[in-house]
Amino acid sequence: MSKAQKDKSTEVRILAAAKKIFVLKGMSGARMQDIADEAGINKALLHYYFKNKEQLFEMIFMEAAAKLFPKINKIFDGDQPLFEKIESFCEEYITIVTDNPFLPLFVINEINQDPDYFLKKVWAGKSKPNPAKFLEQIDREVKKGTIKKINPVHLLMNLISMTIFPFMGKPMFQKNLGVSDTQFRQLMEQRKKEIPAFIIDAIKK
Amino acid sequence: MSKAQKDKSTEVRILAAAKKIFVLKGMSGARMQDIADEAGINKALLHYYFKNKEQLFEMIFMEAAAKLFPKINKIFDGDQPLFEKIESFCEEYITIVTDNPFLPLFVINEINQDPDYFLKKVWAGKSKPNPAKFLEQIDREVKKGTIKKINPVHLLMNLISMTIFPFMGKPMFQKNLGVSDTQFRQLMEQRKKEIPAFIIDAIKK
DNA sequence: CGATTTTTTAACCATTTGGTTAAATTTTAT
DNA sequence: ATAAAATTTAACCAAATGGTTAAAAAATCG
Numbered sequence: 001m002s003k004a005q006k007d008k009s010t011e012v013r014i015l016a017a018a019k020k021i022f023v024l025k026g027m028s029g030a031r032m033q034d035i036a037d038e039a040g041i042n043k044a045l046l047h048y049y050f051k052n053k054e055q056l057f058e059m060i061f062m063e064a065a066a067k068l069f070p071k072i073n074k075i076f077d078g079d080q081p082l083f084e085k086i087e088s089f090c091e092e093y094i095t096i097v098t099d100n101p102f103l104p105l106f107v108i109n110e111i112n113q114d115p116d117y118f119l120k121k122v123w124a125g126k127s128k129p130n131p132a133k134f135l136e137q138i139d140r141e142v143k144k145g146t147i148k149k150i151n152p153v154h155l156l157m158n159l160i161s162m163t164i165f166p167f168m169g170k171p172m173f174q175k176n177l178g179v180s181d182t183q184f185r186q187l188m189e190q191r192k193k194e195i196p197a198f199i200i201d202a203i204k205k
Numbered sequence: 206m207s208k209a210q211k212d213k214s215t216e217v218r219i220l221a222a223a224k225k226i227f228v229l230k231g232m233s234g235a236r237m238q239d240i241a242d243e244a245g246i247n248k249a250l251l252h253y254y255f256k257n258k259e260q261l262f263e264m265i266f267m268e269a270a271a272k273l274f275p276k277i278n279k280i281f282d283g284d285q286p287l288f289e290k291i292e293s294f295c296e297e298y299i300t301i302v303t304d305n306p307f308l309p310l311f312v313i314n315e316i317n318q319d320p321d322y323f324l325k326k327v328w329a330g331k332s333k334p335n336p337a338k339f340l341e342q343i344d345r346e347v348k349k350g351t352i353k354k355i356n357p358v359h360l361l362m363n364l365i366s367m368t369i370f371p372f373m374g375k376p377m378f379q380k381n382l383g384v385s386d387t388q389f390r391q392l393m394e395q396r397k398k399e400i401p402a403f404i405i406d407a408i409k410k
Numbered sequence: 411c412g413a414t415t416t417t418t419t420a421a422c423c424a425t426t427t428g429g430t431t432a433a434a435t436t437t438t439a440t
Numbered sequence: 441a442t443a444a445a446a447t448t449t450a451a452c453c454a455a456a457t458g459g460t461t462a463a464a465a466a467a468t469c470g
Binding site: 414432434436 | 466
């Protein structure tokens with residue numbers, strides 16, 4: 001059992017352990033025994049708390065999705081000016097993901113495994129991202145002449161890519177650039193300002 | 206048909222099938238039976254050609270890595286001016302990945318599973334990316350005053366993120382933006398020019 | 411044709427894995 | 441103290457899975 005977990009309640013410990021293992025290994029790579037070990041309990045007790053792997057996985061996945069998406073939606077759907085929206089998105093998203101660095105790859109993987117399951121289960125109802133408003137906002141700024149002519153979809157992709165990808169490519173970047181964990185953290189912290197500045201430089205007239 | 210060609214045709218079918226399954230499901234999610242089915246043969250023959258899953262996986266992974274990395278290295282290491290390098294990278298990389306859309310997620314996943322294995326096996330020797338030259342080149346341009354002041358690492362991350370991520374997030378983007386496969390292909394084609402233009406707008410003085 | 415190689419069939423094995431069970435033990439709360 | 445709940449132990453099961461085997465059948469080639 002990892003010492004960070006020994007004082008928590010059993011159910012919380014299991015969920016934390018499951019999150020760690022699932023997020024690290026994915027649904028098919030995760031072993032119930034690994035989760036039990038990580039939680040410092042045995043398999044029997046694990047099944048005493050959670051019926052089966054699928055149910056446990058779904059809880060973890062939902063929690064992950066719930067952590068990643070609603071805040072984005074709120075920003076995209078909000079009434080801030082475009083540049084402020086971009087700043088808010090980077091700020092909030094990088095903050096979340098810095099504390100949960102493996103979530104993006106985990107979620108992207110599971111979406112790729114079964115896009116429809118994801119659509120049905122996670123985006124059932126209100127939590128579904130609605131980038132329409134954000135896209136229209138970009139379009140309006142283009143037509144007003146405030147920013148350069150750009151396809152809003154590309155701008156959206158650029159924003160999301162620059163914000164998310166470095167976390168998924170962390171080991172690659174680290175091995176390649178010789179960056180320590182602390183340095184990586186600092187880089188991501190910088191990107192909260194760096195990305196908005198970069199984008200605004202790219203599109204402002 | 207000669208003996209060697211006969212061998213090769215079945216072997217090639219197996220490799221193609223293995224690539225499809227591994228890249229879709231990952232190492233732990235892939236089933237040998239699925240690969241055999243996909244290749245239109247039986248499990249016995251599959252093991253007649255390939256000793257075990259690990260060996261097969263390694264061949265596929267190496268092939269994938271060999272497809273993705275050496276070309277990048279050549280561009281980063283080349284003698285083109287900075288802006289041309291950025292253009293070449295986007296052009297060539299998007300071309301490769303358009304024909305192998307699942308490779309990036311596959312490779313990123315396996316790197317995350319075991320960064321050191323990757324380092325040792327794939328980047329053993331010359332094929333290891335060496336972004337140093339590219340980074341220094343950016344630094345020189347900054348000092349020359351040709352481009353705005355920017356941390357070269359952030360610029361590199363931005364370039365790679367914008368180029369690679371949309372392929373990994375394809376299902377997400379498609380579900381969210383209502384984009385068909387053809388439209389997605391067109392978008393990626395556009396990004397060959399869009400990303401360099403975006404970056405150059407962001408950094409040029 | 412006859413020898414060799416490829417492929418199938420079909421059974422089989424060992425291990426892993428998700429999951430169960432029942433009894434015993436420990437902890438917690440009343 | 442005692443009942444209830446939490447936890448362990450340890451064995452077990454069934455299905456999935458990677459891998460093997462031997463013999464037969466089909467294709468290939470000299």
